[in-house]
Amino acid sequence: MMKQLFLLLFSVLTIAAFPQNMDYAHYVLNNLGSEDFKGRGFVGGGDKTAAGFIKSQLDSLGVKPVGKSYFQPFTLTVNTFPEKIFLSVDGKELIPGKDFLLDMHSGSADGKFPVKTVTLSELKSGIPKNLKKSFVLLQNDTQDKDAAKTIRSIVYANLLNAAGYLLPEDKLVNEPATEVFKHVVIKVKSNVIDSLPKVIKITAKNKFLKNYQTQNVFGYIQGKTDSFIVFSAHYDHLGKLGERATFYGANDNGSGVTMLLNLANYFTHHSPHYSILFMFFSGEEEGLLGSFYAAQHPVVDLKKIKFLFNLDMVGTGQEGIQIVNSTVFKRETSILQEINDKNHYLVKIKLRGPAANSDHYPFYDKGVPSFFIYTLGGSKQYHNIYDKPDQLSLFAFPNLVKLLIGFEKQYQ
Numbered sequence: 001m002m003k004q005l006f007l008l009l010f011s012v013l014t015i016a017a018f019p020q021n022m023d024y025a026h027y028v029l030n031n032l033g034s035e036d037f038k039g040r041g042f043v044g045g046g047d048k049t050a051a052g053f054i055k056s057q058l059d060s061l062g063v064k065p066v067g068k069s070y071f072q073p074f075t076l077t078v079n080t081f082p083e084k085i086f087l088s089v090d091g092k093e094l095i096p097g098k099d100f101l102l103d104m105h106s107g108s109a110d111g112k113f114p115v116k117t118v119t120l121s122e123l124k125s126g127i128p129k130n131l132k133k134s135f136v137l138l139q140n141d142t143q144d145k146d147a148a149k150t151i152r153s154i155v156y157a158n159l160l161n162a163a164g165y166l167l168p169e170d171k172l173v174n175e176p177a178t179e180v181f182k183h184v185v186i187k188v189k190s191n192v193i194d195s196l197p198k199v200i201k202i203t204a205k206n207k208f209l210k211n212y213q214t215q216n217v218f219g220y221i222q223g224k225t226d227s228f229i230v231f232s233a234h235y236d237h238l239g240k241l242g243e244r245a246t247f248y249g250a251n252d253n254g255s256g257v258t259m260l261l262n263l264a265n266y267f268t269h270h271s272p273h274y275s276i277l278f279m280f281f282s283g284e285e286e287g288l289l290g291s292f293y294a295a296q297h298p299v300v301d302l303k304k305i306k307f308l309f310n311l312d313m314v315g316t317g318q319e320g321i322q323i324v325n326s327t328v329f330k331r332e333t334s335i336l337q338e339i340n341d342k343n344h345y346l347v348k349i350k351l352r353g354p355a356a357n358s359d360h361y362p363f364y365d366k367g368v369p370s371f372f373i374y375t376l377g378g379s380k381q382y383h384n385i386y387d388k389p390d391q392l393s394l395f396a397f398p399n400l401v402k403l404l405i406g407f408e409k410q411y412q
């Protein structure tokens with residue numbers, strides 16, 4: 001009992017003593033990127049499991065809700081495939097996530113379909129008829145450098161009026177969809193199918209979620225002033241495709257959430273000058289939906305936000321970090337550079353202009369001074385089933401935390 005008490009005291013002291021507690025970081029990241037969180041999407045309530053976890057972490061760290069609740073509910077619309085998916089090509093069963101993805105715009109399909117190969121040159125002499133009950137594989141037999149683009153637009157618009165398409169790709173990248181087609185688009189890894197496949201068997205049933213209620217999660221720490229430094233990160237990811245393929249989203253963006261909770265751990269033990277607001281967004285992958293909602297329904301006066309740091313994909317850092325908006329907010333950039341030069345925290349700080357590529361954007365658009373920081377180098381796993389906690393080095397993680405803490409101290 002005494003030994004346990006000593007250990008407990010010891011770990012509490014350790015957490016309090018260091019700005020970055022890597023044990024805590026791994027604990028959070030491993031949870032967010034585990035099977036239980038179902039890829040933090042909208043199949044099986046993965047988003048709710050993740051939001052509940054973040055809330056309980058904030059609560060136990062002593063980070064207070066803004067108002068009555070940690071949650072800000074909002075609704076979104078998204079296409080999903082919650083049930084078992086089956087696909088075989090010429091009798092060979094393919095594995096979802098590993099061998100193929102369904103483009104998330106796809107509708108349902110069930111049955112056996114012949115595969116017709118059509119070349120781009122053939123299309124020049126007219127659109128082939130009677131493909132209604134077939135899947136089409138479009139082949140590029142031209143020198144056209146935009147051929148891949150052309151194929152995509154034909155496939156998405158279903159110009160050939162087919163039941164579906166096979167779209168061979170070298171790399172599988174999953175993207176969510178907020179609308180649904182009548183046809184089916186299968187992105188299949190080029191090296192797992194024959195160049196002229198003959199027949200497919202498919203069972204895939206989509207569920208179009210209309211006005212699904214999800215939530216942002218907010219918490220704050222009172223500082224000496226009422227102006228805020230905000231740290232934001234989206235906690236949602238792509239969820240699951242069928243029962244077997246999970247998109248764990250360890251880097252995107254378990255890493256950012258982990259960094260926010262580490263900052264929360266620090267600032268609850270070391271009173272900050274500014275009040276610190278933490279914003280965890282849902283619906284980022286569907287088009288920054290949570291952050292747009294939060295910027296339109298702000299929980300604190302946007303004018304009181306002195307600066308906002310959005311962290312999205314911060315699980316690597318072998319080649320330093322990149323800062324979106326650093327060319328706009330030059331004074332803040334030079335503060336970060338100065339702290340970094342003095343302490344040698346990061347190997348490189350690369351500058352970049354504005355971009356609407358993550359959750360800082362809806363706030364920046366409303367006049368909130370903001371940066372979006374992501375790490376460079378390391379794991380290249382992106383929007384696939386391999387973006388898992390064990391792929392991440394967290395190379396720059398402790399020092400990026402220190403850099404942000406240093407900024408809060410120095411910024412006036």
Ligand SMILES: [Zn+2]
Nearest residue numbers: 252253285383
């Ligand atoms: Zn993403």
